[in-house]
Amino acid sequence: MDINLRHRIRARLLKAAQMVTLFIAMSIICIPGLWVVLNSFRPTVEIMAKPPVWIPNELNLDHYRAMFGGVGQGGVPVLQYFTNSLIISITSTLIAILVGMAGGYAFARYRFKGKGAIFIGLMLTRAVPGVALSLPLFIVMARTGLIDTHIGLIIVYVAMNVPFTIWLIDGFFRQVPRELAEAAEIDGCTRWQAFWKVEFPVARAGVASAGIFAFLTSWNEYALASQLTRSTFSKTMPVGLRDFTSEFTINWGGMCALAVLMIIPALILTFLVQKHLIAGLTFGGVKG
Amino acid sequence: MSRLKLPQWFVLLLPAIIILSAVVLIPLLLSLYSSFTPYRLTRPETLYKWIGTFNYEKAITNANFWAAFGRTVLLLTIALNVEMLLGLGLALLVNRVTWGQRGLRTLMMFPMMFSPVLVGFQFKFIFNDNVGLVNNALQSLGFSDVAIPWLVDANLAMFSIIFAEVWTSTSVFAILILAGLFAIPRDPLEAAKVDGCTPWQTFRHITLPYLMPFIYIALAIRSLDVARAYDIVQIMTNGGPARRTELIWTMIGRTGYVDAKMGYANAMGYISIFLAIFFTIYFFKKLNAARTELGMGG
Numbered sequence: 001m002d003i004n005l006r007h008r009i010r011a012r013l014l015k016a017a018q019m020v021t022l023f024i025a026m027s028i029i030c031i032p033g034l035w036v037v038l039n040s041f042r043p044t045v046e047i048m049a050k051p052p053v054w055i056p057n058e059l060n061l062d063h064y065r066a067m068f069g070g071v072g073q074g075g076v077p078v079l080q081y082f083t084n085s086l087i088i089s090i091t092s093t094l095i096a097i098l099v100g101m102a103g104g105y106a107f108a109r110y111r112f113k114g115k116g117a118i119f120i121g122l123m124l125t126r127a128v129p130g131v132a133l134s135l136p137l138f139i140v141m142a143r144t145g146l147i148d149t150h151i152g153l154i155i156v157y158v159a160m161n162v163p164f165t166i167w168l169i170d171g172f173f174r175q176v177p178r179e180l181a182e183a184a185e186i187d188g189c190t191r192w193q194a195f196w197k198v199e200f201p202v203a204r205a206g207v208a209s210a211g212i213f214a215f216l217t218s219w220n221e222y223a224l225a226s227q228l229t230r231s232t233f234s235k236t237m238p239v240g241l242r243d244f245t246s247e248f249t250i251n252w253g254g255m256c257a258l259a260v261l262m263i264i265p266a267l268i269l270t271f272l273v274q275k276h277l278i279a280g281l282t283f284g285g286v287k288g
Numbered sequence: 289m290s291r292l293k294l295p296q297w298f299v300l301l302l303p304a305i306i307i308l309s310a311v312v313l314i315p316l317l318l319s320l321y322s323s324f325t326p327y328r329l330t331r332p333e334t335l336y337k338w339i340g341t342f343n344y345e346k347a348i349t350n351a352n353f354w355a356a357f358g359r360t361v362l363l364l365t366i367a368l369n370v371e372m373l374l375g376l377g378l379a380l381l382v383n384r385v386t387w388g389q390r391g392l393r394t395l396m397m398f399p400m401m402f403s404p405v406l407v408g409f410q411f412k413f414i415f416n417d418n419v420g421l422v423n424n425a426l427q428s429l430g431f432s433d434v435a436i437p438w439l440v441d442a443n444l445a446m447f448s449i450i451f452a453e454v455w456t457s458t459s460v461f462a463i464l465i466l467a468g469l470f471a472i473p474r475d476p477l478e479a480a481k482v483d484g485c486t487p488w489q490t491f492r493h494i495t496l497p498y499l500m501p502f503i504y505i506a507l508a509i510r511s512l513d514v515a516r517a518y519d520i521v522q523i524m525t526n527g528g529p530a531r532r533t534e535l536i537w538t539m540i541g542r543t544g545y546v547d548a549k550m551g552y553a554n555a556m557g558y559i560s561i562f563l564a565i566f567f568t569i570y571f572f573k574k575l576n577a578a579r580t581e582l583g584m585g586g
Contacts, residue, residue, distance in 0.1 A: 022381045022392075025374075029398055032455065035421055036410050052424035103304040110297035120572060122304065125312040127568040129515030131537045132557030135544045136315035136322070139329075159311030162304050164512070220403030222519045227545065238405040238519075252413055259406050266401040274397055 033263075040064070040256035047252050063257035077232045078258060081240035088150055088236060089218040092157035096214045099158065100165025101207060105195070107166065108173035126163040130223030138227050148230040156224055161214035168213065172206030173199065209273035216266055237262050316561075319554040327551035334551070343555035352531060353539065353556065360536040360560075363446070364514055364567070367453045371510070372503060374454065375461025382462070383469045397463060399456045404516050408523025411452040415439055415524075442532035445525050449533060452520050461506045468502030469495075504575040511567040515560070536560045 039047055041059040067078045107119060137156065138147070146152030176199050184194040200207070222238040229235045237258065244255040323343050327335045347353045382392050402410070414421045415438035426432045438444050472495060480490045518537035521527065527538035540560060544553030 018381060018384060022385065025378055025381070026392070026395060028455070029459070030395060031421075032410055032414055033398055033402070035414065039413075048419050050418070052419075052428060054428065099303040099307060102300040106297040106300035110295075110300075112295065112297050118301070120569070122308065123512065123572070124565055124568060125308050126512045127514075127561075127564040128312060128316065129518065129537055129540075129557075129560050129564055131515065131518050131541045131544075132319075132554075132560050133312065133315065135540070135550055135553055135557055136319035137311070138544075139322070139550065140315050140318065155307070156311055159307050162307060166304060216401070220405075222403065222405040223515070223522075238403050241405055241409060250412075252419070255409060256413075259409070262403060262406060263401060266403075270397060270401050271394065274394065 036256045036259050039253060040260050042253065044251070044253050063253040067254060067257050067261075076240060076243040076254070076258070078237075078240065078261065080232050081235055081237045082261065084150065084234055085219060085236040088153050088157065088234075089215050091150075092154045092161065092218050093211050093215040095154070095158045096161035096165050097207065097211045099162050100169050100210060100214075103162065103166040104169030104171075105173055107170040109178070122163045122166060126160070130221075134224050134227040137224065141228060147228055148234050150234055153225060153228055153234065153236070156228065157218040157221065160221070160224075161217055164217070165210045165214055168210035169203070169207055172203040172210070175206075176202045212269045212273045216269065219262075219266060319557060322551050323555035323558055325551045327549075327554075329548040329550055339551075343552045344559075346552060347556050347559065352534070353536075355531070356527075356534045356536045356539045357559070357563075359446075359534065360563070363450060363453070363517065363535065367450055367457070367517070368507065368510065368514075370450070370454050371458045371461050372507065374458045375506070376465055376499075376503070378458065378462040379465035379469055382466060393463070393466065396459050399459050400463075402456060404456065404519035405523055407452055407456050408520040411448060411455070411520075412439065412524045415448045439525055440529055445529075445533045449517075449521055449524055452524065453517050456520075457510060460510060461503070464502050464506040464509075465499055468499045471502075472498045501575065501578040504571060504578050508568070508571040508575050511564075511571045514567060515564060536563070 038056070040063055041061070042056055043058060043060065043062060046053050046056065046058065067076060103122070107115065141147040141152050146155070180198050180202065181191075181194045184198045185191065189197065219236075220238060221236075225236050226239050226242075229239055241255060241258055241262075244251040244258070322335060324340060325335055325337050326339055326342075378396065382389060382396065385392060399407075413419075415423075417423055417435040417437045417440065420438070422438065423432075423435050426436065436444070438448050476494050477490060480494055485493075515537055518535070518541070521533065521535055521538055522541065525533045527534035527542065536556065537560060540553050540556050543549050543556065547553075
């Protein structure tokens, strides 16, 4: 066998091995999610069947119907949880963006003493484990009457999101050349005008993706919400998932249906911003 | 009287500082104080009794606490390393694909959208010994005819938890490392090829050093919320059965809310906070070092 042929075969084999590995990796990434989606359409009998039913005989919307059917028929007040989640996530995101924009701009444009230390300090507040923080927050909120309210959770989520939005927005403003704003100021803008008319439009996409990141964090948060909410009036969807579990049994089908409802908004939003998100994290970090 | 003029940067940072002090700093000071008292939720007057470092001594002499602490460090070390290696591998593989790369990248982000609670439930379902996907598959394919107790056996439960944790977070590493791969300049790679480097040498001496800052960004981001694993563990096993998968966080939650011993729980909470801060500062330091090495510092 001549050496060229051998080389070509080796290259082919290598290529094939790569494709197979990639295929397996992608399957592992996708199958758990698809399994949840599939089971949300299957009747409970089939989910619990032993031996397992691999090819679904019947797919229906029963779990979704039960979920929206309200309390009383084994239903969980999903719509209420959905609205709670929506109100809390959107409000806290808007506030976090405003606060984060001010902070991010300060880090990107001003030089001051102890900048690095303040930055790390802000980041560290994010590193405090949710459970550890939830204990004292629970005490404070119980005293101030903020427990089990939307406002209480909104304030907490703003604080949770601010460090990260500052990081992202800082990165985006850094990519806007300083000269742009300076030129605007020479042309007679105030610094405030220069910011809104020149710098903000350039960094807008980045700010939006920071917002979506903040939204997703609030949307998915569980450790704090599970302690700071008690009733259907303030429970968010991640906490609501637990309504499907009782002492000994779990309503898997219903839970899968709620899970699908939780993922859909997250899915759409993530796809919208994926490009900006990656750029923001890496530039903010590398060119720090 | 002239008005006190604060520097602009401070005014801009003020909202962030205020909200973070109100929600994080002040509660943490309160919890620091209460960790020196025998505070119980059910008896508010216990908040005013000072007992010194009793709670800390109790935690430090408690074998269960150290077991949970060790398990937490073990989980973090294994999970972060595996995530980094798998993420690197995945990014390198996807980088080589020439057709349909955008689609693959989108698929890769799939697990990032899942709430950790959801991941917990999802894998609780998949690893369920009776109706779970894994056991069903193993039994149907004839590899095993007994139900494997994935979430009951100590080692298997730890494995399942790490699997769930790795499943969610590998994509964070893969995505960021892929961004790094795109940013590598072509010239050094071509020069290496001309000089006759083997693929491994090229990777080891050119690609990897360029990727290091990206790897550390990913580690820094992950270290900011390593405690997210709490959600997964609490749902999958809640530290059980019989404390076999107890992590420091589930132990804090149980002591604080179920046993209502807030003071003691806060003392353990502080130890966990220092653990988190240690991880974060470590990775931010590494990030800075990697940046300066590439001449991007400043």
